[in-house]
Ligand code: SF4
């Protein structure tokens with residue numbers, strides 16, 4: 393069963409003006425643009441020049457994606473297999489399409505990385521694959537790999553890329569980065585008490 397999430401509302405959410413709300417003029421404008429492109433392309437073919445070629449996706453896929461195309465996100469892992477992300481939310485903040493949703497967790501027994509994502513998802517129905525999330529990440533926790541995501545669906549909620557998929561699809565780690573070992577004894581009783589008040593209920597969930 394697919395889970396439906398409430399979209400966050402941001403201060404810069406676009407609003408429609410009266411012209412856009414009228415709807416029909418915008419439909420006619422879209423048809424005008426489409427017809428213009430169609431006629432231009434047709435003109436190229438009938439005059440012996442090469443016009444645009446239609447690829448019947450998803451049955452067909454273009455073989456000529458650029459080798460540097462980065463079309464799918466990966467969440468990197470620490471040497472112990474836990475997620476490298478520290479749930480700082482910088483990627484979600486910088487994302488121009490506002491498609492990253494992160495639910496942070498808190499682990500008082502890992503003082504070097506007490507925050508981590510319990511849920512990390514990207515709505516691929518709206519991602520523009522700009523790579524700004526990768527640039528903004530201070531931890532090299534999110535990367536984009538050469539691939540074309542399989543976006544075919546009749547339900548946009550099936551287009552959410554989950555944390556599991558981002559970690560297991562093509563696992564990547566930053567082997568050069570040193571990580572302090574976890575302490576063997578429980579630490580930060582005060583912080584743990586604070587977690588009881590504000591953090592994840594029912595104990596510390598395991599990191600992925
Ligand atoms: S690639 Fe761009 S649009 Fe997609 S999640 Fe990253 S920042 Fe957002």
Ligand code: SF4
Pocket residue numbers: 476477478479480481482483484494528529530531532533534
């Ligand atoms: S992926 Fe990077 S920028 Fe995004 S929340 Fe995790 S650590 Fe922060």
